[in-house]
Structures are given as C-alpha cells and as structure tokens.
Amino acid sequence: MAFLSDAVSRIKPSPTVAMTGRAAELRAEGRDIIALSAGEPDFDTPEHIREAAKAAIDAGRTRYTAVDGIAELKQAIADKFARDNGLEYNTDQISVGTGGKQILFNALLATVDPGDEVIIPAPYWVSYPDIVSLAGGTPVVLPCPADGGFRLSPEALRQAITPATKWLILNSPSNPTGAAYSADEMRAITDVLMENPHVWVLADDIYEHLVFDGFRFVTPAQIEPGLIGRTLTMNGVSKAYAMTGWRIGYGAGPRELIRAMAKLQSQSTSNPCTISQHAALAALTGPQDYIDSSRAAFQRRRDLVVKGLNECPGIDCPMPQGAFYVYPSIADLIGRVSPNGTRITDDEAFAAALLDETGVAVVFGAAFGLSPHFRVSYAASDDMLREAIGRIRRFCEGCQEQ
Structure with a gap:
C-alpha cells in the first residue's frame, strides 16, 4: 500500500x-x-506492590510526572544498580519507560542512522532486529548454535565488528534460550569491546534475577568499568516481580544518551503510568523475598x-x-x-x-x-x-x- x-x-x-x-x-x-x-x-504481582498502587490512587498521584520518571523511582533504580550490580549512577543517568521495550526503542532510535550496524547474537528476542530496522540501521545477526551454549564467542564478535558497528545487543540470561554468561565468558566479550572503542553495548538484563543452580549473574559494565561510558544497562520490573502488565522498564547510561532518550519519549508516550511508577517504587524498595x-x-x-x-x-x-x-x-x-x-x-x-x-x-x-x-x-x-x-x-x- x-x-x-x-x-x-x-x-x-x-x-x-x-x-x-x-x-x-x-x-x-x-x-x-x-x-x-x-x-x-x-x-x-506481590501484595505489597498492589497495595502501593492502590495507595497512589487514593493519594491522588494520578497526574503527569517528569517525562522519564519520578525522582523517587529514579533514586530507587540507582540504589538497585549499586546494590545488585556494583554500578554507580546519578538520577540524571536513568530513564524510566513504558516497559523495557520502550527503553530499547528509545535508545536505538536516538542513536542509529542509516548505514549503522547493530550486532545481534541469535537466537535473539524477536523485537531487536525490527527496532534496528525501523531506526534505519542494519541488523548484523550472528548465529550462536547450541554446541556453543547459545552464547556469542569473542572470536565471532571480533570478526563481526566493522567501522560501521554502532551497538552490540547482549541479552543475558537470554530470551529465548535461557543461556547466560559467566564472569569469565563476559570478560572475554568485554575485552573485545575494549579493543573497539566505537562500539556501544546495550545490556538487556531483564531476566537478571531468574538464574539457577547458584549461577552468578553479571552485566558488562560491572565486569569492565571502562565500558560504563558507552553502555546502556536495561532492566525492568516485569519479570522479577510478575509485573508485565504494569509496563515499567528502565535503563541507565551516559547523560547525553539519557537526555536524547527523554527527548524522544517526550514526543511519543510522555511519562509512564504514574500509578505503575509508584508500584515499581514499592517493588524495588520493599521486601525482596x-x-x-x-x-x-x-x-x-x-x-x-x-x-x-x-x-x-x-x-x-x-x-x-x-x-x-x-x-x-x-x-x-x-x-x-x-x-x-x-x-x-x-x-x-x-x-x-x-x-x-x-x-x-x-x-x-x-x-x-x-x-x-x-x-x-x-x-x-x-x-x-x-x-x-x-x-x-x-x-x-x-x-x-x-
């Protein structure tokens, strides 16, 4: 048509x-x-989170907020990154969106131009290549078969990087395979990224808390602090707290990127649901059992x-x-x-x-x-x-x- x-x-x-x-x-x-x-x-969704949402309604917290999240929630997210991942962020380095998908969408549309390449290990979450394509970029899909544990090898990453590479999207644990990167495996990936200072990393950590058999979760900027200036670490409350329908995701990264993402969001959805933001605040600051x-x-x-x-x-x-x-x-x-x-x-x-x-x-x-x-x-x-x-x-x- x-x-x-x-x-x-x-x-x-x-x-x-x-x-x-x-x-x-x-x-x-x-x-x-x-x-x-x-x-x-x-x-x-846990009861104390649902109660926080009801209390927000009763308190009249039903009006517009700052485009990319209330200050209290941003502080709770900063505290979460410090507590769980050893990453230090100020609140002006954090963006709250309508689900993790919007965080990814905002980041890629704010940074990707025609001709830019985004490396995506496969199997991948179904939306990654389409968001890259919508932004005008080129998805570079790297097959990661079962005999390699469905994980990206440092050699394959090194060979795939070109002068046009803008981002690597890394999802651990992975949707759809459940594959996750150990500290040593992540270090091998971040070593390649340190060799290529023009490549940014988008770490999709949405399944961070769902790891088994004593597996220790790590995220790229945690393993290699030298990457923090070109990393967007994305997470959310949907999977960890059974809050998929509440639609709250968040990301942390360099201020310039976060400001660009907020500008884009101001012309799309504006602020995430106010009530959901207060529910997410309760999720991150309340009992974690x-x-x-x-x-x-x-x-x-x-x-x-x-x-x-x-x-x-x-x-x-x-x-x-x-x-x-x-x-x-x-x-x-x-x-x-x-x-x-x-x-x-x-x-x-x-x-x-x-x-x-x-x-x-x-x-x-x-x-x-x-x-x-x-x-x-x-x-x-x-x-x-x-x-x-x-x-x-x-x-x-x-x-x-x-």
Whole structure:
C-alpha cells in the first residue's frame, strides 16, 4: 500500500504476540489450548506492590510526572544498580519507560542512522532486529548454535565488528534460550569491546534475577568499568516481580544518551503510568523475598520441562542457566510427517501442526533467528506443563518418516 511508510514496511508483527493471539482465538472457539508461548510469569504481582498502587490512587498521584520518571523511582533504580550490580549512577543517568521495550526503542532510535550496524547474537528476542530496522540501521545477526551454549564467542564478535558497528545487543540470561554468561565468558566479550572503542553495548538484563543452580549473574559494565561510558544497562520490573502488565522498564547510561532518550519519549508516550511508577517504587524498595520464591519455582519447572522434553522422540533440549524458557532442537523431526499427516518441513510447520493437532502453543525457532528449534515458556503451573509435555511426547511418537 503506497500510503504506508518505508519504515513500517521494514518490520513485521511480533511472532510471539501472534502465536499467543492465535492460541487465545482457538480457546475462545472452545478448543482445549495450553499456551506456552507468552513470556510472562504466571504468578500474581506481590501484595505489597498492589497495595502501593492502590495507595497512589487514593493519594491522588494520578497526574503527569517528569517525562522519564519520578525522582523517587529514579533514586530507587540507582540504589538497585549499586546494590545488585556494583554500578554507580546519578538520577540524571536513568530513564524510566513504558516497559523495557520502550527503553530499547528509545535508545536505538536516538542513536542509529542509516548505514549503522547493530550486532545481534541469535537466537535473539524477536523485537531487536525490527527496532534496528525501523531506526534505519542494519541488523548484523550472528548465529550462536547450541554446541556453543547459545552464547556469542569473542572470536565471532571480533570478526563481526566493522567501522560501521554502532551497538552490540547482549541479552543475558537470554530470551529465548535461557543461556547466560559467566564472569569469565563476559570478560572475554568485554575485552573485545575494549579493543573497539566505537562500539556501544546495550545490556538487556531483564531476566537478571531468574538464574539457577547458584549461577552468578553479571552485566558488562560491572565486569569492565571502562565500558560504563558507552553502555546502556536495561532492566525492568516485569519479570522479577510478575509485573508485565504494569509496563515499567528502565535503563541507565551516559547523560547525553539519557537526555536524547527523554527527548524522544517526550514526543511519543510522555511519562509512564504514574500509578505503575509508584508500584515499581514499592517493588524495588520493599521486601525482596518474592524473587527467591519465584526463582525456586521456575527452577523446579525448568527441570521438569527439560527432563520431559528430552524423553520425546526427536527432541533435544539443552539445560538453560536462567530465564523461564527452553529452546529445544527438532532437527531429527524435520522431514517427518505429523500424526495427522502434516509434513514437518521446518520449525514453523512443527509449531503449527503441534497447535492444530494437540492444542499446545509454542513459538517456532525461525522467529528468534535460529532453526530448527522451538521455544517453550515454562511460566505455567506444574500440572499444565506435565499435560503439555504429555501431548508433545504423543505428537512426536506419532511422527513418521515419509
């Protein structure tokens, strides 16, 4: 359609949102659907956070605020970075947005010009390449296969950097794989970045608190303080505190970048929801015991899902270090025919047949830039996960060679 801009033609709808929407449509039609496609905790937001939101309403805190966040929340975020990551920021180095996606969006649109390259390890969160493309930049996708732990190697990063490289986006723990970088692995990456002073790093730490088996989370600027002047460290309350719908994300970085992001936000959404800001303030300053209890639940679910999927013929499911996803391979199922006669030509065909024939919604691996895989979110009850795994196993057992 000629009326639409070139910019919007460069992007596509989010595949994860599309699959979740399709599952909801089928459920509305009366189908028995188990949706393991959405990336959000299934727990309720902790009570003290909900009470803080109600108190904000009752106190009349329902008017405009500063474009990129109230001062109290910015201070709480600065305190969080100091407490959890050993990073020192002033409040004028912090931006609060309507979810983590807006922080990423603002940062990339404020800095990326046509011809700029942004390095994105794959598998990646589905929105990274599209936001880069919308900004006019060029996504440079670096495949990071399972035999390397789904992690970017320093050698691959070094070879991918060109004079046009503007950013590296690094998500640890990762959506969709749950892969995370140890301190030594992160040091190897930051060493390459120190060799290339024109490259900035966007650290997406949204799953910071969801790490398992005693894994120690680290973020790039924490490992290499020399990077702090060209790092945007992004986080939020959505995953750690079960607050996806509250839409509060935040980032910390150099003042010039933060000012540019605020200018962009002033002409888009303006301030994040005032009530949600006060809820996020309570999340960051209140009791933190919820994080430990939810982490324990997710680790139990991870173990259940990995074991169950590895018992399915044709599926190979690595053990992730964090987040609440697994990213199994279906390489051995490619070319087979599903129980109802669908040829599994790729992971998209696998996910479509699985939904149609079993009612289990997952997201195909091509959406994340690395096939043949699929993503399962185990942010669901243990009983629901067991039922889903049973359906997947029966589906795989029924797949036949053509």
